[in-house]
Amino acid sequence: xxxxxxxxxxxxxxxxxxxxxxxxxxxxxxxxxxxxxxxxxxxxxxxxxxxxxxxxxxxxxxxxxxxxxxxxxxxxxxxxxxxxxxxxxxxxxxxxxxxxxxxxxxxxxxxxxxxxxxxxxxxxxxxxxxxxxxxxxxxxxxxxxxxxxxxxxxxxxxxxxxxxxxxxxxxxxxxxxxxxxxxxxxxxxxxxxxxxxxxxxxxxxxxxxxxxxxxxxxxxxxxxxxxxxxxxxxxxxxxxxxxxxxxxxxxxxxxxxxxxxxxxxxxxxxxxxxxxxxxxxxxxxxxxxxxxxxxxxxxxxxxxxxxxxxxxxxxxxxxxxxxxxxxxxxxxxxxxxxxxxxxxxxxxxxxxxxxxxxxxxxxxxxxxxxxxxxxxxxxxxxxxxxxxxxxxxxxxxxxxxxxxxxxxxxxxxxxxxxxxxxxxxxxxxxxxxxxxxxxxxxxxxxxxxxxxxxxxxxxxxxxxxxxxxxxxxxxxxxxxxxxxxxxxxxxxxxxxxxxxxxxxxxxxxxxxxx
Ligand code: DGJ
Numbered sequence: 001x002x003x004x005x006x007x008x009x010x011x012x013x014x015x016x017x018x019x020x021x022x023x024x025x026x027x028x029x030x031x032x033x034x035x036x037x038x039x040x041x042x043x044x045x046x047x048x049x050x051x052x053x054x055x056x057x058x059x060x061x062x063x064x065x066x067x068x069x070x071x072x073x074x075x076x077x078x079x080x081x082x083x084x085x086x087x088x089x090x091x092x093x094x095x096x097x098x099x100x101x102x103x104x105x106x107x108x109x110x111x112x113x114x115x116x117x118x119x120x121x122x123x124x125x126x127x128x129x130x131x132x133x134x135x136x137x138x139x140x141x142x143x144x145x146x147x148x149x150x151x152x153x154x155x156x157x158x159x160x161x162x163x164x165x166x167x168x169x170x171x172x173x174x175x176x177x178x179x180x181x182x183x184x185x186x187x188x189x190x191x192x193x194x195x196x197x198x199x200x201x202x203x204x205x206x207x208x209x210x211x212x213x214x215x216x217x218x219x220x221x222x223x224x225x226x227x228x229x230x231x232x233x234x235x236x237x238x239x240x241x242x243x244x245x246x247x248x249x250x251x252x253x254x255x256x257x258x259x260x261x262x263x264x265x266x267x268x269x270x271x272x273x274x275x276x277x278x279x280x281x282x283x284x285x286x287x288x289x290x291x292x293x294x295x296x297x298x299x300x301x302x303x304x305x306x307x308x309x310x311x312x313x314x315x316x317x318x319x320x321x322x323x324x325x326x327x328x329x330x331x332x333x334x335x336x337x338x339x340x341x342x343x344x345x346x347x348x349x350x351x352x353x354x355x356x357x358x359x360x361x362x363x364x365x366x367x368x369x370x371x372x373x374x375x376x377x378x379x380x381x382x383x384x385x386x387x388x389x390x391x392x393x394x395x396x397x398x399x400x401x402x403x404x405x406x407x408x409x410x411x412x413x414x415x416x417x418x419x420x421x422x423x424x425x426x427x428x429x430x431x432x433x434x435x436x437x438x439x440x441x442x443x444x445x446x447x448x449x450x451x452x453x454x455x456x457x458x459x460x461x462x463x464x465x466x467x468x469x470x471x472x473x474x475x476x477x478x479x480x481x482x483x484x485x486x487x488x489x490x491x492x493x494x495x496x497x498x499x500x501x502x503x504x505x506x507x508x509x510x511x512x513x514x
Contacts, residue, residue: 005164007242007280007303007329011386014281014303016242016329018091018164024378025093025164025329026319026371027054028336029308035059038080046088048340052368055375056091056164058307058332063098064109067146075153082162093307093330095167096150098143098231100224103175103260105132112142121180124257129174134220134227135184143227144234155239165242165330167307168232171285172224173248173260178216180223189219197222200274217255220262221271229276236278244281245272246307249298251290266301281305281329291318292394299326308334313363315339316370316504317394317437317453323374324381324439324451325392339364366434366453369504372479373451377441380449384441393455395436403440407465408448408511410440416454416502433502446472446511450498457498459509467513471495477506 002019009015015022034045049057065077078094085092097107105113105120112118112132118139121129132139147168154163174180179189193203193210197218203210211218232243247263259265264272264282272279283305284298291309298304304326309318311333322331333339339360374381384390391403393412400413414436438452440459446469450457461469474490484506488494498507 001159002161004240005161005242006240013327013382013386014329016164018161022382023055023091023164024323024331024374025056025091025305026323026331026374027056027058027090028052028311028332028339029058029095029334030060030337031335032060034337035077035081036062036065038077038084041081041084044341045337046084048337048364049090050088052336052340052364053371053375054090054336056093056330056332057085057336058093058095058167060095060097060107060170061150063096063107063143063146066150067109070109070111070142073146073149073153075157078150078153079157082158085162086160091164092162093165093167093332094150094154094163095170095307096147096235098147098169099132099139099227100172101170103171103173103263104130106130108132108139112139118142119182121174121177121185122182123174123177124181126181129177129180131174133180133182133185134223135180135182135188140227140230144231147231147235148238151235151239151241154241163241165244166235168228168235168243168245168279171246171248171260171263172228173263174220175260176257178256178261179220185219185223188223189215194222196274197271200270213255216257217261217268218271220256221264221268222262222275224262225264225268225272225275229278232276232278242280243278244283244305244307245276245279246283246285249284249286249294250288251293251297252288266297269301283307283330285309285334287334289396292321292396295322295326299328303327303329305330307332311335311339311363311367313366313432314435314437315363316366317435319367319370319374320439320451320453320504321392321394321437323378324385324390325394327385333367336364339367363434366503369479370453373504373506376479376483377449377451380441381439389442390439391442392439393437393452395455404462405442407462407467407469408442408459409462410448411458411460412436412452413456414454415456438500438504443508446513448509449477449506450500450509451504451506452500453504454502455500457500459498459511469511469513472510472512474498474507474509477508479506 005018121133207215285308315333395414403410416433436455441449476488477484
């Protein structure tokens with residue numbers, strides 16, 4: 001019997017271990033409601049996902065369905081999705097939609113919704129926000145009890161470890177208000193800060209005296225992290241699976257009230273780590289155009305887990321970039337079931353399935369190809385990361401980028417036309433083109449593996465290099481079942497420019513010196 005999935009830390013690299021081997025989650029997150037109907041999953045979700053070839057999917061566990069009456073638990077949906085995943089040969093990450101989902105309490109059971117003892121947060125205007133207050137200890141205990149039962153059930157039922165991680169709550173933080181203003185919150189906010197906060201930051205006084213303009217956000221981070229910390233620790237006592245949290249991350253200097261206040265952004269991780277020590281990783285949900293800034297900020301805080309990002313024509317480029325640039329544990333575009341069935345998130349919201357279908361499906365297939373490549377190259381990528389021999393790129397608004405590697409210079413311009421132009425002009429970018437993205441691995445002194453989408457990659461001798469360097473061999477590579485297969489030999493016109501169109505492509509280039 002293999003060990004329970006766990007996170008291993010080695011040489012500064014964090015690895016999710018599943019069945020005692022390293023595991024990189026390449027999958028996607030289901031739309032919010034897909035997991036509430038097992039037949040829907042069978043008919044509309046798994047068939048599309050078979051074409052994606054992900055190895056793990058993120059799906060919610062809805063508290064309202066799991067505990068329809070207080071103290072009576074129903075695991076039909078949980079067990080159902082686990083057995084479907086087993087049949088499909090994939091793993092699952094479960095998302096505990098408990099007290100908070102996107103800052104609101106939409107998924108609490110009906111009995112709790114109707115009982116005012118479980119009191120809600122209040123906004124700055126004194127009106128109720130549809131979200132249970134973290135100061136409502138009775139609600140926190142009810143969530144902790146349900147989460148504990150879920151984790152116990154997983155330990156007993158899921159002996160094959162189909163479920164490999166659990167997300168606790170979903171995008172916590174209060175939306176639209178700097179903090180909770182309910183009676184209990186008011187009392188706490190105007191009192192002396194707790195001694196743990198005092199010790200953590202070396203300050204004292206009330207929240208405002210101690211933290212000034214950060215007071216509301218720190219206050220919410222403290223209140224929420226204590227609540228989630230209690231829920232997580234009760235669950236983890238039952239079953240020691242890795243736990244993580246997601247959070248809204250935009251990459252702009254927004255303050256409490258403009259962002260879900262108190263959610264686990266890196267600037268309040270110190271608080272979250274103190275009060276919720278059982279949460280191993282904090283991951284960003286990246287729908288913002290500042291993908292690189294956000295992913296890089298979170299990757300400095302802990303290994304990178306991206307439980308949600310937009311599913312669109314750029315998802316495949318982001319997958320190649322993310323896995324190559326960071327110590328990534330999970331890459332998972334949101335609404336993956338829609339992507340593979342030609343339904344975009346906007347279609348779903350508008351309840352139409354428009355002529356976008358074909359494009360959306362193409363995006364899904366492009367992502368599938370990126371996943372195939374990453375499954376094959378992941379070990380090599382990790383080694384190259386350890387040795388500093390990998391260069392990852394992703395287009396946001398810039399025309400290109402450059403890396404210097406001793407006596408070589410790597411020049412990337414973005415554009416899908418494949419027409420960089422023999423004059424070395426930046427490539428065209430038609431409106432349907434994906435963002436350029438990918439990576440280059442320096443396999444040995446003179447051999448490079450180029451993998452990318454919509455970009456033009458040129459490797460040339462750096463200025464001042466003493467050797468004269470020429471191309472010895474350039475080969476197009478195809479993704480086989482388990483390894484790359486050499487195909488066309490690229491010479492002549494194709495040798496001079498490594499122009500990659502709007503589809504993932506791999507080429508190996510070896511130079512010689514004389
Ligand atoms: C972020 C949430 O975490 C998801 O559950 C989902 O609601 C998406 N937003 C929709 O874009």
